[in-house]
Amino acid sequence: MVLVLALAAMLWGIGSLMGAPRKARLTMIGVLYVGVLILQLVLPAGHPLRVATGESPALWLLIGGFVVIILTYRAGLNWLRGKAESKSNASAIPEPKRTGTFSETELNRYARHIVLRELGGAGQKKLKEARVLVIGAGGLGAPALQYLAAAGVGTIGVIDDDVVDNANLQRQVIHRDADIGMPKVFSAEAAMKAQNPFVEVKPYNRRLNKVIAPKLFEDYDVILDGTDNFETRYLANRAAVFMRKPLVSGALSQWEGQLSIFDPEHGAPCYQCIFPEAPADGLAPSCAEAGVIGPLPGVIGSMMAVETIKLITGAGHPMRGEMLIYDALWGETRKIGLERRSDCPICGSEPERQSA
Numbered sequence: 001m002v003l004v005l006a007l008a009a010m011l012w013g014i015g016s017l018m019g020a021p022r023k024a025r026l027t028m029i030g031v032l033y034v035g036v037l038i039l040q041l042v043l044p045a046g047h048p049l050r051v052a053t054g055e056s057p058a059l060w061l062l063i064g065g066f067v068v069i070i071l072t073y074r075a076g077l078n079w080l081r082g083k084a085e086s087k088s089n090a091s092a093i094p095e096p097k098r099t100g101t102f103s104e105t106e107l108n109r110y111a112r113h114i115v116l117r118e119l120g121g122a123g124q125k126k127l128k129e130a131r132v133l134v135i136g137a138g139g140l141g142a143p144a145l146q147y148l149a150a151a152g153v154g155t156i157g158v159i160d161d162d163v164v165d166n167a168n169l170q171r172q173v174i175h176r177d178a179d180i181g182m183p184k185v186f187s188a189e190a191a192m193k194a195q196n197p198f199v200e201v202k203p204y205n206r207r208l209n210k211v212i213a214p215k216l217f218e219d220y221d222v223i224l225d226g227t228d229n230f231e232t233r234y235l236a237n238r239a240a241v242f243m244r245k246p247l248v249s250g251a252l253s254q255w256e257g258q259l260s261i262f263d264p265e266h267g268a269p270c271y272q273c274i275f276p277e278a279p280a281d282g283l284a285p286s287c288a289e290a291g292v293i294g295p296l297p298g299v300i301g302s303m304m305a306v307e308t309i310k311l312i313t314g315a316g317h318p319m320r321g322e323m324l325i326y327d328a329l330w331g332e333t334r335k336i337g338l339e340r341r342s343d344c345p346i347c348g349s350e351p352e353r354q355s356a
Contacts, residue, residue: 007032033064102128106198110152116315123313124152130312133157133220135208135236137184139287139297140226140250140304142174147305149192149199153312156192157220159204160184171294208232213239222308225249225271226301228286230278237262237271241347246320247271248307250300254290255329257300260338261307261320264347268320269340273347296328 039049041057102110102124113119113127132153134141137160148156164172164179164187172184179187185203192201204216208227217223217239225236225247233249240247246263249271262270278284303324310318326333342349 037061037064103198106152109196109198113151118315119309119313123315126313127152127309128154130222131155131157131220132222132224132308132312133159133217134224134226135232136160136226136228137172137174137188138162138168138226138228139171139252139292140301141224142172142188143298143301144224144226144250144305144308145188145192146174146195147302148308149196149201151305151309152196153199153308155200155202155220157202157204157216158185158188159206159208159216160188161205161207167288171292171297173298208235210235210239214243217243217245220245222311223247224304224308226304228252230275230284233271234278238346241270246311246318248304248311250304252287252292252296252300253284255293255296255327257296257326257328258323259300259303259307259319259326260323261311261318263320264340266320267340269338270344270347273341273344274323274338276341276344293328296326299326299328 037057043049107114110124113124114121116123130153132148132155134145134148134156137145137158141158141160145156145158160183162184164175164182164184166177166180168175168184169177169180174191175184175187176191179190183203183205185205189201189203192199206212208216213235223236223240223245225233227233227236237247237249240262241264244265246261246265247270248259248261250257250259260274262268262273264270307319310316321338323336323338324333325336340347
């Protein structure tokens with residue numbers, strides 16, 4: 001008897017150290033129990049193995065019966081709990097349709113949008129039916145995702161291969177201390193669904209690359225680039241031009257941020273028109289290298305969400321062909337005009353459109 005209990009404890013401990021699921025560890029102990037019971041029933045009385053494992057099958061049958069009673073009791077409790085939850089869910093707010101009419105809760109939630117002359121009910125419906133992809137769930141992506149979800153954008157995709165780090169929390173306000181170590185896309189998804197259960201969030205826990213970019217962009221109406229490296233920015237620009245999608249782009253450095261909409265399909269330049277090539281190493285250090293004031297990503301990321309809402313609803317004048325530059329240190333904002341380059345390899349007269 002003691003030997004069997006020791007073997008069961010050893011199996012449980014080894015499974016725990018190897019990270020085996022609880023169900024798998026219970027299965028191993030179940031197999032051990034069946035093996036011991038077979039030994040008790042097959043081997044003759046007095047056999048060393050039978051003596052070492054309890055000597056009598058009656059004890060093991062009693063233990064097995066007791067376990068069956070417990071499992072049956074727990075199954076009954078789970079069934080009753082499921083029945084109670086199903087009744088509760090029947091009286092809860094139904095899963096909203098992302099096209100068609102709004103529920104009363106949604107109408108109340110978006111009331112401040114609906115009374116805006118430039119948006120109204122028609123604009124809010126466009127938001128509900130829109131699909132927006134955000135590249136990066138970091139400094140810029142965090143506020144953009146929060147405000148797009150709060151605004152009622154029906155489907156929001158977010159792609160990022162990073163995990164939440166303690167150093168992110170100074171500015172990436174969509175994540176919490178308890179999320180450290182979690183993939184950013186799942187942390188962001190949880191926060192967005194908690195903010196607005198009426199939106200659909202599609203997390204892609206991977207790095208954007210040239211293989212998946214065109215197909216992924218095809219599923220969305222507007223692309224937001226909140227990345228912090230030039231390789232991904234140029235890739236996102238190529239894919240957006242190739243798929244004829246507007247690209248809302250933001251960038252940060254220390255106290256300064258910039259924002260523009262790159263949309264050659266509507267006469268605006270693309271990212272590579274303005275930045276033909278990446279700067280030399282050291283000329284444009286990342287936030288990790290140069291630092292960034294915490295609220296700055298919130299300012300620029302929120303502006304990116306505003307520009308996205310304008311693109312979707314047709315409100316106002318989206319920032320195509322213009323770049324807004326915000327200097328937080330001196331409290332200055334300026335806007336400069338941008339023009340397409342005919343010799344741009346991406347959107348010029350002879351663009352490299354054969355592949356994103």
